[in-house]
Amino acid sequence: MAAKFALGSEPVAGSLAPSKKREYRVTNRLQEGKRPLYAIVFNFIDSRYFNVFATVGGNRVTVYQCLEGGVIAVLQSYIDEDKDESFYTASWACNIDGNPFLVAGGINGIMRVIDCGSEKIDKSFVGHGDSINEIRTQPLKSSLVVSASKDESVRLWNVHTGICILIFAGAGGHRNEVLSVDFHPSDIYRIASCGMDNTVKIWSMKEFWTYVEKSFTWTDLPSKFPTKYVQFPVFIASIHTNYVDCNRWLGDFLLSKSVDNEIVLWEPKMKEQSPGEGTVDILQKYPVPECDIWFIKFSCDFHYNAAAIGNREGKIFVWELQSSPPVLIAKLIHPQSKSPIRQTATSFDGSTILSCCEDGTIWRWDAMENS
Amino acid sequence: MCRQDSRVRMSAEEEMAAEESLSIYCKPVEFYNILQRRAIRNPSFLQRCLSYKIEAKHKRRIQMTVSISRNEKEGVQTQNLFPLYVFLARLVPDVAVPEYSATYRFSRACMLSNSTGVDGSSQLQANFILPDINKLALEAKSGSLAILFVSFVGAQNPFRGINLSKGPVDMASFPSNAGGYCLWSQIPLELLYISWENSPNFVLGQRAEMISTIDMHSCFLKLSCLNEDKCLMIATPYNPETVILSQQLQVTISAEEFGAREKSLYNTYTRSDIPSTLLSHIIRLRAGNVIFNYRYYNNTLQRTEVTEDFSCPFCLVRCASFKGLRHHLCSSHDLFNFEFWVTEEYQAVNVSVKIDNWRSEIVADGVDPKLQVFFSCSKPLRRRRPKNLYQSLKHVHPHVLQSDLPAGLCDLSDKADDAHSSKGDKARISGVSSSLPQSCADPGCVQSISGNNFAPPAMLLFAKTRKLSVERSDPRNCALLRKRQFFHSHRAQPMTLEQVLSDQDSEDEVDDDVADFEDRRMLDDFVDVTKDEKQMMHMWNSFVRKQQVLADGHIPWSCEAFSRLHGHDLVRAPALIWCWRLFMIKLWNHGLLDARSMNNCNIILEQCQGQASDPKS
Numbered sequence: 001m002a003a004k005f006a007l008g009s010e011p012v013a014g015s016l017a018p019s020k021k022r023e024y025r026v027t028n029r030l031q032e033g034k035r036p037l038y039a040i041v042f043n044f045i046d047s048r049y050f051n052v053f054a055t056v057g058g059n060r061v062t063v064y065q066c067l068e069g070g071v072i073a074v075l076q077s078y079i080d081e082d083k084d085e086s087f088y089t090a091s092w093a094c095n096i097d098g099n100p101f102l103v104a105g106g107i108n109g110i111m112r113v114i115d116c117g118s119e120k121i122d123k124s125f126v127g128h129g130d131s132i133n134e135i136r137t138q139p140l141k142s143s144l145v146v147s148a149s150k151d152e153s154v155r156l157w158n159v160h161t162g163i164c165i166l167i168f169a170g171a172g173g174h175r176n177e178v179l180s181v182d183f184h185p186s187d188i189y190r191i192a193s194c195g196m197d198n199t200v201k202i203w204s205m206k207e208f209w210t211y212v213e214k215s216f217t218w219t220d221l222p223s224k225f226p227t228k229y230v231q232f233p234v235f236i237a238s239i240h241t242n243y244v245d246c247n248r249w250l251g252d253f254l255l256s257k258s259v260d261n262e263i264v265l266w267e268p269k270m271k272e273q274s275p276g277e278g279t280v281d282i283l284q285k286y287p288v289p290e291c292d293i294w295f296i297k298f299s300c301d302f303h304y305n306a307a308a309i310g311n312r313e314g315k316i317f318v319w320e321l322q323s324s325p326p327v328l329i330a331k332l333i334h335p336q337s338k339s340p341i342r343q344t345a346t347s348f349d350g351s352t353i354l355s356c357c358e359d360g361t362i363w364r365w366d367a368m369e370n371s
Numbered sequence: 372m373c374r375q376d377s378r379v380r381m382s383a384e385e386e387m388a389a390e391e392s393l394s395i396y397c398k399p400v401e402f403y404n405i406l407q408r409r410a411i412r413n414p415s416f417l418q419r420c421l422s423y424k425i426e427a428k429h430k431r432r433i434q435m436t437v438s439i440s441r442n443e444k445e446g447v448q449t450q451n452l453f454p455l456y457v458f459l460a461r462l463v464p465d466v467a468v469p470e471y472s473a474t475y476r477f478s479r480a481c482m483l484s485n486s487t488g489v490d491g492s493s494q495l496q497a498n499f500i501l502p503d504i505n506k507l508a509l510e511a512k513s514g515s516l517a518i519l520f521v522s523f524v525g526a527q528n529p530f531r532g533i534n535l536s537k538g539p540v541d542m543a544s545f546p547s548n549a550g551g552y553c554l555w556s557q558i559p560l561e562l563l564y565i566s567w568e569n570s571p572n573f574v575l576g577q578r579a580e581m582i583s584t585i586d587m588h589s590c591f592l593k594l595s596c597l598n599e600d601k602c603l604m605i606a607t608p609y610n611p612e613t614v615i616l617s618q619q620l621q622v623t624i625s626a627e628e629f630g631a632r633e634k635s636l637y638n639t640y641t642r643s644d645i646p647s648t649l650l651s652h653i654i655r656l657r658a659g660n661v662i663f664n665y666r667y668y669n670n671t672l673q674r675t676e677v678t679e680d681f682s683c684p685f686c687l688v689r690c691a692s693f694k695g696l697r698h699h700l701c702s703s704h705d706l707f708n709f710e711f712w713v714t715e716e717y718q719a720v721n722v723s724v725k726i727d728n729w730r731s732e733i734v735a736d737g738v739d740p741k742l743q744v745f746f747s748c749s750k751p752l753r754r755r756r757p758k759n760l761y762q763s764l765k766h767v768h769p770h771v772l773q774s775d776l777p778a779g780l781c782d783l784s785d786k787a788d789d790a791h792s793s794k795g796d797k798a799r800i801s802g803v804s805s806s807l808p809q810s811c812a813d814p815g816c817v818q819s820i821s822g823n824n825f826a827p828p829a830m831l832l833f834a835k836t837r838k839l840s841v842e843r844s845d846p847r848n849c850a851l852l853r854k855r856q857f858f859h860s861h862r863a864q865p866m867t868l869e870q871v872l873s874d875q876d877s878e879d880e881v882d883d884d885v886a887d888f889e890d891r892r893m894l895d896d897f898v899d900v901t902k903d904e905k906q907m908m909h910m911w912n913s914f915v916r917k918q919q920v921l922a923d924g925h926i927p928w929s930c931e932a933f934s935r936l937h938g939h940d941l942v943r944a945p946a947l948i949w950c951w952r953l954f955m956i957k958l959w960n961h962g963l964l965d966a967r968s969m970n971n972c973n974i975i976l977e978q979c980q981g982q983a984s985d986p987k988s
Binding site: 229 | 863867889
């Protein structure tokens with residue numbers, strides 16, 4: 001079932017010599033609290049708020065705005081009533097009226113849907129049996145979010161109606177925690193997930209799309225919705241030999257990383273006739289030194305030109321994704337940034353890179369104008 | 372036999388209540404009496420086996436064990452004596468064989484050896500079963516029985532080459548004539564008998580052990596097996612060279628009543644004020660006595676009954692031992708709770724009625740059992756009014772002892788029982804069969820297949836809708852359901868109270884849409900099947916799953932329903948209709964579909980065809 005490596009040319013690994021294409025400078029540093037920050041994310045859903053980002057850490061969700069000259073302004077802060085909650089992930093979404101929503105999830109397994117317009121909790125999604133490791137929003141239909149959980153399932157939710165539409169789990173599902181999940185940028189039916197079973201699985205919801213459509217017009221109780229189980233992925237890839245903690249689509253290719261100090265770009269080659277089978281072609285590798293602990297995620301700018309990833313020592317590597325061989329745009333080093341960076345956020349055009357660290361700090365790096 | 376426990380003083384009112392609570396014994400006892408009456412005519416196999424065992428047990432026998440003491444000092448010498456043969460033999464008084472001084476007849480020989488046998492074990496003791504001590508007295512006095520010890524040391528073993536593995540030597544393999552020089556000795560049984568008779572413990576059924584040293588003398592032994600008679604002939608040797616061979620051997624002979632190992636604490640009853648001769652009699656008398664304490668009135672009162680010979684008070688079956696009684700009660704009378712205990716003073720069983728486990732067999736008073744549905748068992752037992760009390764109490768006593776109804780009456784009530792049960796069975800069967808035409812006639816049943824399952828399907832054939840009426844009707848259960856949040860078992864979504872309390876139970880439902888999807892995917896994997904065949908297979912699989920066609924007997928119905936449901940699609944696609952017909956023929960080949968049903972299906976299809984060609988009708 002698992003995809004095999006295809007014979008072909010060796011993958012191209014990028015050189016770690018910085019190209020100095022762009023230079024970044026620290027413009028702000030913020031101590032949010034003492035608890036580790038696990039996620040930081042720009043709002044790419046609504047063009048009015050491209051400079052708004054959110055962080056999560058502990059039982060707190062904070063919304064900030066990036067202003068000119070390296071200024072970071074706090075807009076909103078939400079504290080979960082359960083002080084044992086520890087949020088691991090957040091994603092921007094919106095309802096069909098276009099109100100900005102922020103969906104956060106963590107150790108409790110409950111997803112909080114925050115209506116940032118009215119500054120209230122709009123809904124809480126229960127259903128996951130364990131912690132939620134990542135939430136992502138469908139950019140083409142931004143009231144659809146998908147969540148990856150320790151309970152070995154991936155679930156598709158409609159934040160507008162509060163419905164759990166599909167559950168990607170079962171016979172062909174993940175066999176350990178799911179750590180990351182991502183929507184295909186153009187194929188609305190397709191998602192990829194990866195996790196502690198060392199595999200990346202690609203799922204199709206084409207056969208179940210009627211249910212997704214149904215979820216938008218559902219007026220009855222959410223618990224009466226015929227939630228479906230998608231038990232078999234269309235593709236399973238064993239690229240890595242350890243936990244796969246982040247995956248993102250780059251067109252039809254996939255970027256994924258494990259604890260092997262690199263991000264891998266590969267192409268899933270599916271056989272049309274027999275789903276689940278296929279081969280993998282590894283195209284490129286983006287080395288990231290000292291990135292050998294799990295739960296470090298990378299971020300990309302809106303157009304997926306660059307990817308920024310932090311490492312265990314507080315350094316950030318910014319890679320040009322779409323050039324071959326890959327080019328290291330910049331290496332962001334600051335003597336005071338020593339704490340592991342769990343997640344970065346790259347702004348719409350890549351000119352600002354934010355990082356959130358285990359020591360509870362947020363760093364802002366801005367590209368220098370002259371370069 | 373029953374006596375009231377008078378420890379508690381009670382008011383008249385309390386006594387009434389207590390009496391009433393005793394009446395809960397009536398129904399189960401009555402029930403077991405019915406069963407017992409049936410068993411009289413047709414005893415179960417186990418009971419017949421058991422009565423043989425009881426008889427065998429009542430024959431008292433002695434098990435004698437002869438073993439060789441392994442003395443350290445003489446170890447080496449004793450070693451030399453192995454293999455040693457032990458015989459329980461009878462002296463033949465007048466055999467005219469002049470060379471031999473004595474002739475013994477025996478039936479069984481045991482070989483003792485210290486060398487490890489083929490199977491890795493060595494036999495160091497010989498067991499013999501002797502008759503009861505009273506019968507043994509006669510034998511012993513005659514002085515003819517003796518235990519013989521024979522060892523071939525150095526001499527040629529006449530038994531060599533015969534089956535000498537271990538244990539009782541197979542006599543059939545003995546050569547008819549064998550002989551040789553050996554060492555031999557004998558212990559007359561009379562000696563043993565006297566020692567046993569004088570042992571007070573042995574008379575009380577305990578173990579008696581005797582150690583004696585015997586001298587082994589040299590002799591010439593001849594073994595002859597003629598006409599089933601196995602004889603040992605012994606001659607004192609005339610050859611003086613062999614006389615020097617003489618050895619001492621220490622043997623332990625222990626004896627106890629056969630089966631004494633299984634005895635419980637109760638059997639070790641001792642009383643110093645009773646003479647031992649009487650005591651043994653008492654012990655024998657009381658061995659099978661079991662006290663039954665019937666607890667009632669919240670276990671505060673009890674009635675006591677004593678049964679003899681380990682018999683069950685409900686069905687009078689003799690159970691041979693207390694252990695047997697225990698197994699019998701637990702397995703055959705599980706409407707009661709039993710507590711067992713054994714002390715030196717008594718062996719007792721405490722009985723109480725299981726209140727939580729009312730069966731449908733036990734029907735409350737005032738309810739006609741024939742009107743009862745057989746499998747509804749949730750009806751709580753109604754409390755009886757005191758009016759019925761004495762009448763029902765009367766039931767308890769005779770049942771415990773013996774059913775003294777005349778045989779005719781017995782039969783009559785038996786018949787009534789049978790009629791009752793068979794009617795119940797019939798009702799059940801008809802319940803199933805009547806559901807078939809019903810669902811057939813209901814057009815909704817087939818309609819639901821085409822619809823998706825967003826809305827709960829209007830009809831599901833056999834088991835899909837389960838009424839939870841018991842829970843719903845019980846206000847206490849309802850309150851419990853209201854207390855906490857419930858989540859849907861498939862979707863893990865919180866449920867509203869309305870949903871929790873509704874009739875819908877989808878716990879074990881198969882998601883038909885997903886199952887259809889999986890089925891189609893599975894069929895897609897076939898390469899040697901045409902597209903139409905795949906579609907036919909898919910339609911049938913999906914139909915069978917949704918209608919829960921499980922048994923062979925469902926097939927005729929399902930074929931007709933399938934024809935009715937898909938008829939219009941089938942007649943439009945000739946390839947499909949041929950697939951369907953071939954499939955029906957296949958079913959007919961396997962004997963699953965009868966010709967009439969197949970004909971019905973074809974009539975249905977023809978009607979569809981007619982409608983298709985003439986759209987106006």
